[in-house]
Amino acid sequence: MAFTAVVTGATGFVATEICRQLLEKGYNVRGTVRSLASKEKYSHLQALGEALPGVLTLHEADLLAEGSFDDVVKGAxxxxxxxxxxxxxxxxxxxxxxxxAVKGTRNVVQAAVKSKDTVKRIVVTSSFAAVVKSQKGPQNGSLFTEEDWNDESSLDDQPYRFSKTEAEKEAWAISKREGLDLVTINPTFVLGPVVSSRTDATSIILFKDFVENKGADIIPWQVDVRDIGRAHVLAVEVPTASGRYIVSHDSTLSTKYISEVLSERFPQYQFPSGEDAPAKQVLDNSKVQKELGLQLLPAKFTYIDMATTLIQKGIAKPVAK
Ligand SMILES: NC(=O)c1ccc[n+]([C@@H]2O[C@H](COP(=O)([O-])OP(=O)(O)OC[C@H]3O[C@@H](n4cnc5c(N)ncnc54)[C@H](OP(=O)(O)O)[C@@H]3O)[C@@H](O)[C@H]2O)c1
Structure with missing residues (x-):
């Protein structure tokens, strides 16, 4: 019998890819959305549900409302x-x-605790933001690993990083206390092909600007959305998966490299020339490769496939030379 998986925030850039891979593998997927009235946010998911072998159902749930996820998680x-x-x-x-971030994580993890009789594992999408320490650097003095925790960010300084760190801490605290099997995926900046026509995800906004020759503000620590999807699925399918997994290329990638890749693939368009920053190894990405067997896609495919899908969907309008 097919497994049933709940995916919260199913409409998002990363979650859509997780849903796509689960549906492709025949899972029953219960996606949660903020509002079933906003059909434009989830019509791409319905199309995936119709095209792929798995069965998709959509459910309303509110991150801030206590108990909101209990029903959808029940029996998963x-x-x-x-x-x-x-x-x-x-x-x-x-x-x-x-x-x-924090109340939402608490509500979802507690829903899983209430359904511990069926829920075998919960995977929380955390972030490299909960790992990285810009001031202090890695604790081993060379590369960031899963042992590192961001203890520098605060509400006033890098609040997004703070939100992800506090949310992940909350997930670990509850799951340890309640004996729930938790794994976290800690991606760096996620890029790659888009499935929906939405334009409001940060990853999409920044890459769209690049494709439209408007800006080159791309974070140099990167990973492909398909690898992030695979890491999530492997995190439930590999029985021995445990702890945190940094999922990322280990070295920085320059905007000059993005420009070169896109200029070669789309010679008819203009792109920002980018900055020629030398690649610097910043993190150790070996745990996910060794323990989950994940092999990362080369970044050039990430850029080409993201630009292609953005252009095909009419989201990005590149500038002709
Ligand atoms: N993209 C990256 O580079 C990156 C890197 C590391 C980690 N992550 C993590 O990956 C996850 C997904 O990110 P993404 O890039 O896919 O972003 P996204 O496309 O903006 O998706 C975010 C999802 O969260 C939902 N959401 C946001 N605020 C909410 C709220 N207040 N109440 C209820 N739902 C809310 C959104 O719902 P609506 O559809 O209703 O807006 C959407 O489904 C996040 O946990 C993020 O921290 C992302």
């Missing part, structure tokens, strides 16, 4: 908690970022 085999704000315009960091 696995829970993927991905919903969390990753937004560029923050007015009130507590309300806009920390509350939905």
């Amino acid at each position: 085999d696995f829970v993927f908690h991905t919903a969390s704000p990753f937004i560029r315009e923050v007015h009130d960091p507590q309300k806009d970022l920390v509350d939905p």
Whole structure:
């Protein structure tokens, strides 16, 4: 019998890819959305549900409402908690970022605890933001590993990183206390092909600007969304998976390299020339490769496939030479 997996924030860039891979593998997927009235946010998921072997159902759940996830998690085999704000315009960091991240994580993890009789494992989409320490550097003095915890960010300084760190800490605290099997995936900046036509994810906004020759503000620590999807699925399918997994290329990638890849693939368009920053190894990505067998896609495919899908969907309008 097919497994049933809950994916929170199913409409998002990362969660859509998780849903796509689960549906491709025949899982029953219960996706949660903020509002079933906002059909434009989830019609791409319905199309995936119709095209792929798995069965998709969509359910309303509110990150801030206690108990909101209890019904949708009931009877599920696995829970993927991905919903969390990753937004560029923050007015009130507590309300806009920390509350939905931390209270949302608490509500979802507690729902899994209440359904411990069926839930075999919960996977929380954390972030490299909960690992990295810009000031202090890695604790081993050379590369960031899963042992590192961001203890520098605060509500006033890098509040997104703070929200992800506090949310992950909350997930570990509850799961340890309650004996729930938890794994976290800690991606760096996620890029790659888009499935929906939405334009409000930070990953999409920044890469769209690049494709439209408007800006080159791409974070140099990167990973492909398909690898992030695979890491999540492997995190439930590999029985021995445990702890945190940094999922990322281990070295920085320059905007000059993105420009070269896109200029070769799309010679008819203009792109920012980018900055020629030398590649620097910043993190150790061996745990996910050794323990889950994940092999990372080369970054050039990430850029080409993201630009292609953005252009095909009419989201990005590249500038002709
Ligand atoms: N993209 C990256 O580079 C990156 C890197 C590391 C970690 N992550 C993590 O990956 C996860 C997904 O990010 P993403 O890039 O896929 O972002 P996204 O496309 O903006 O998706 C975010 C999802 O979270 C939901 N959400 C946001 N705020 C919410 C709130 N207050 N209440 C209920 N739902 C809310 C959104 O719902 P709506 O559809 O209703 O807006 C959406 O489904 C997040 O946990 C993020 O921290 C992302």
